Every structure is written in C-alpha cells, then in structure tokens.
Amino acid sequence: MIHLQNVHARYPTAHRGLAGALNSISFTVAKGEFRWLTGASGAGKSTLLAVLGLSLRPTSGQMDILGVEPARAKRSQLTRLRRRIGTIHQDYRLLEQLTALENVALPLRLAGTDPRLIARESCDILAWLGLAGRENAYPDQLSGGECQRVAIARALVVRPDILLADEPTNALEETESRRLLGLFQEICGHGTTVIVATHNETLLRDFPAPSIEIAQGRVAGGTAPLP
Amino acid sequence: MKTSPRIRASADGLNRHGGDRGLMAVIAAMAALATLALGGWSGATALQDHWRNALTRTIFVELSTTDPDTSAPDEATHQNADKLIEKLNGSPVIHTVKRLSRSELDALLAPWLGGGASGTLSLPTVLTVIPDRDASMDQVLHTLRDAAPDAAIEPSASWGSRLGLLATSLRISAVGVMGLALCATAGVVMLSVRMVLLSRRKTVEILHALGASDGMIAGRIARQTALMTGLGGLCGALAVWPALTVLARIMAPFGDVRLSGIAWPADAGAWMQAALGFPVPFLELAASVPFVMAFVGWIVSEFSVRLWLRRLP
Ligand SMILES: Nc1ncnc2c1ncn2[C@@H]1O[C@H](COP(=O)(O)OP(=O)(O)O)[C@@H](O)[C@H]1O
Ligand SMILES: [Mg+2]
Numbered sequence: 001m002i003h004l005q006n007v008h009a010r011y012p013t014a015h016r017g018l019a020g021a022l023n024s025i026s027f028t029v030a031k032g033e034f035r036w037l038t039g040a041s042g043a044g045k046s047t048l049l050a051v052l053g054l055s056l057r058p059t060s061g062q063m064d065i066l067g068v069e070p071a072r073a074k075r076s077q078l079t080r081l082r083r084r085i086g087t088i089h090q091d092y093r094l095l096e097q098l099t100a101l102e103n104v105a106l107p108l109r110l111a112g113t114d115p116r117l118i119a120r121e122s123c124d125i126l127a128w129l130g131l132a133g134r135e136n137a138y139p140d141q142l143s144g145g146e147c148q149r150v151a152i153a154r155a156l157v158v159r160p161d162i163l164l165a166d167e168p169t170n171a172l173e174e175t176e177s178r179r180l181l182g183l184f185q186e187i188c189g190h191g192t193t194v195i196v197a198t199h200n201e202t203l204l205r206d207f208p209a210p211s212i213e214i215a216q217g218r219v220a221g222g223t224a225p226l227p
Numbered sequence: 228m229k230t231s232p233r234i235r236a237s238a239d240g241l242n243r244h245g246g247d248r249g250l251m252a253v254i255a256a257m258a259a260l261a262t263l264a265l266g267g268w269s270g271a272t273a274l275q276d277h278w279r280n281a282l283t284r285t286i287f288v289e290l291s292t293t294d295p296d297t298s299a300p301d302e303a304t305h306q307n308a309d310k311l312i313e314k315l316n317g318s319p320v321i322h323t324v325k326r327l328s329r330s331e332l333d334a335l336l337a338p339w340l341g342g343g344a345s346g347t348l349s350l351p352t353v354l355t356v357i358p359d360r361d362a363s364m365d366q367v368l369h370t371l372r373d374a375a376p377d378a379a380i381e382p383s384a385s386w387g388s389r390l391g392l393l394a395t396s397l398r399i400s401a402v403g404v405m406g407l408a409l410c411a412t413a414g415v416v417m418l419s420v421r422m423v424l425l426s427r428r429k430t431v432e433i434l435h436a437l438g439a440s441d442g443m444i445a446g447r448i449a450r451q452t453a454l455m456t457g458l459g460g461l462c463g464a465l466a467v468w469p470a471l472t473v474l475a476r477i478m479a480p481f482g483d484v485r486l487s488g489i490a491w492p493a494d495a496g497a498w499m500q501a502a503l504g505f506p507v508p509f510l511e512l513a514a515s516v517p518f519v520m521a522f523v524g525w526i527v528s529e530f531s532v533r534l535w536l537r538r539l540p
Binding site for chain 1: 232233235238239240242429430432433434435436437438439440443539540
C-alpha cells in the first residue's frame, strides 16, 4: 500500500536554495491497484515518482510505503524497501559499463538471489521483451526503444511489490506499448501496485483505470477517490 | 559470431580502470619513504642498544709507559698493568677489567687506521674496565684515579649518552617521517576516493536507488582501493630495498667495529645476500608496509565513501 498525506518536496538547487516541486500531495493506492499518473510536462509526475521510489526525500508530510514510514525508518530499512520497488525511469538510468543482461541482473544480485537463478530469470524477461540475442550488447549499442525495454526488464525482474513507471512507452511501438500495459495489468493481479506516469491520450483511452492528475505540483483531480 | 550471455562477477559499474596508476605511484613513493624511515628507525634502535650495552658500560684506561722516549709498552708497564688489573678486580664497584689484546686493539682502531694497522704502530697498553651494574660512574672513576693516577682514563659514557641522544632523535625523526607518510597516504586515498565518487556519481546513485546498501558500495570501493594501495606499498618497499642495503652497509661499522674491514659485497650474489641479510625484526616490519598501506587505503575509503553516501536519501 502507498499512502501520502500533505507531502511537500523540493529539489535542492545551486542558486535558489530549494526549487518548489510538490505541494501538499495526498492520496492512497491499495495493494494490487493500477493507477495512471497524468499531468502536463513539468507538472511534477517524475518528482512524485522519485518521492515514491525513495530517491527524493520529502521536506514535510507523512508517507507510508508498504508499511514503512521512510522519514522514521533506519537506513538499512530503506535499502531493503528500495529492493521491493521497481522503477522505470524516464531516462532509463542504465549502467553504461554493463551489458543489457548485467543491467537486468543487477537488482537480483543486490538482493542476494541464487546466482544460478539470476542469469535464467534475466534472460527470460529480456526474451519476453523481445531482446533475445541482445543480452551482451552495451546500452550505447542499443536503440532508445531497446534501452527502454532493458530498463523495464530491470524493474520487473525482481517481481516488485510496487512498480513505478515514468512514461515507460514513449520510445516503444504501439503494439509493444499495448503488450507492456497488458503485462502491467497482469502483475497487478499478482498483488503488485503499479503507478504509470504518462501523457499518452491513446493509452489512457485504451486502458481505462483510476488516475491521479498532477498540475503545478499539486493533485489537481483524477478519477481515484482521495483519502 | 554470437557469444552466450554471461554475467561478469564484478559487473556493478564500480570497476576502476587505468586512471588509478597515479594513486599507485604516489602510494609507492609514500611506502618507499616509510620503509626508509623504518630502516632508519631499526638501525638507530640497534645502534642505541649496542652503544648503551657495549660502549657506555666500558671505560678505557690507557697506561702511560715508564720510558718517556718510546711509546712502546715495555716490561715494567706490563708488570704494572698486571698489578693494576689484580687490584681493580678486587674492587666492589668494578665488574671486570682486562687488557685489550693486540687483535682487539686492531679491531677497535680499524675504522680509523684500517685493518692490521697496529702491526706497524707501537700502541700503548689499554685496559677495558666494565663497571659493576650498580656502581655510579663517579665512584668508578674515583677508584680508577686512585689506583692509576698516571693513566689516561677515558669514560665513553659521555659519548654514549650523546650518541644515545643522537639515536633517539634519529628514531623520533623516523617515526615522524612514517607518520607523515601515513597521513599523506590517507590524504591521497581520500582525494582519490572523492574523484572516483565524482566520476561514478551516476553509477553510485543508480546502485543506491536499486537497493545497494552503503556497506556494499563502500566495501566494493574500499577493497579496490586497498588492493591498489597494497600493491603500491609493495612496489615502494621493493624499490627502496637497494638503497636500504647500501645504507645498512654504511651504518654497519657504527654498530660493530669489526665490520668496517669488510669490503663492499663483491658480486651480485653477495649483494643479494646482503639485501636479504637484514635482522628478522626489521624484515618483519618492512614486510608489513604493504599491508599497512592496504589497511590505510581500506579504512580511509570505507570511511569517506560511507560519509559521502550519507548525502543520498
Ligand atoms: N533535478 C531537478 N532539479 C531541480 N528541479 C527539477 C529537477 N527535476 C525536475 N525539476 C523541476 O521540477 C518540476 C517538476 O518536474 P518533473 O517532475 O520532471 O515534471 P514531469 O515529470 O511532470 O514532466 C519542474 O519545474 C522541473 O523543472
Ligand atoms: Mg517527467
């Protein structure tokens, strides 16, 4: 479960101290739910996903992620919590020095998975995403769409309890996008909470689901019940 | 050709490449300095022990000859010496008295005159007096002056304490140099770790976000740094070894007068033997230099990486 109450967040900036990004965000997403996160470019979608993914610390407000209050949790607890959250970043954030397969295997290795399983599971998910045969390619040898699929594979390979996807289909073909959304809805059925940020109207229409709309760093509406 | 998919054991984006030779070179220089200082410290300690035990406990008594025209000891002098020895051996403040034999005199003078010099020179009769352990130097000198008013009495104690002071200051300087070398090593490691974190900032942030603990990241960087500083330490210690061998040769006569007659090692084999022939305690200390460097590299980088990671949420 994800619960936010009056969460504020700021980016530290060099010249102006703190840049305002999120203001008084409150919502709840239950376990196994799918949510769209909508809003214009610059509204704060990526910032909100960074807060949910524990890579940006809110400046105030209450948060509950999978039963943990990050503001009060110990550092080691946060580390373990991060391993239960899969994030697909808008800019992929792949490690350039690692092959596609090694990038995908990384979260499994960090989680201490049995080494014999790591290669198999990583290869399987790459194959599902149409990257069979590209395992040994480095990110700079891959196209934008291929990189995005590697990033998707890396987020999914640990079977996370929360999946945060930031415009995960913007480099994909339409058929690939539909297939991916189908997969997201399927893993929701297995208990994963999925939040997908997008401004793709076609997808929103084709996959109707509750949404949270962000405008200028605030919750501006949406079809989901607010707490 | 298609290679089968493979996951490298160290595939975490934190492998260090090439650019760290600078670090290794600086660490090697520090290790060389520390090893030299260690050599100085060991040498000074050995000399101090030697001087304290052998030299400062010994008083040389040079008996004047009865015939003023010749400096060669004659029969009368010999008899006087025997009587004096007997008398002094009975004194409670004196441990032993003996006459220096010709060969011992040779050895003693060798540093100044070269080996076998006494054969061509006429030398005075010299007694060595070792005072009793509990006797004060004043008491002993008093006894000696009473017994042999004409003799030239030369207590090496004052020299001994001066040499001892010299050795002590040498040792303090050596410890200072070692301390400086360690501090410089720590500083260089800190800088190097900072550079690694700056150049790998994105990688570290990604690993952190994927759930790598501070310990994992710090441990990984620290182990690599330790390996590098350890290797640098080994190179430095080995590089300075020839210089140490030469220095030890130069210092040898100060510790053992009989060594001065020995020439420089003649061939490579003899040099090798000299290079390996250091006292075991020093060899042990020198062998620890790479490990100390590795440890400093490890602990400093663990600490600085963990500190830096604190800025991530
Ligand atoms: N790293 C950052 N540092 C400072 N300001 C940022 C940073 N990332 C985003 N912002 C600012 O925060 C606001 C929200 O950005 P973002 O969350 O990326 O919007 P969205 O993902 O909805 O397009 C924008 O005004 C943007 O300029
Ligand atoms: Mg964005």
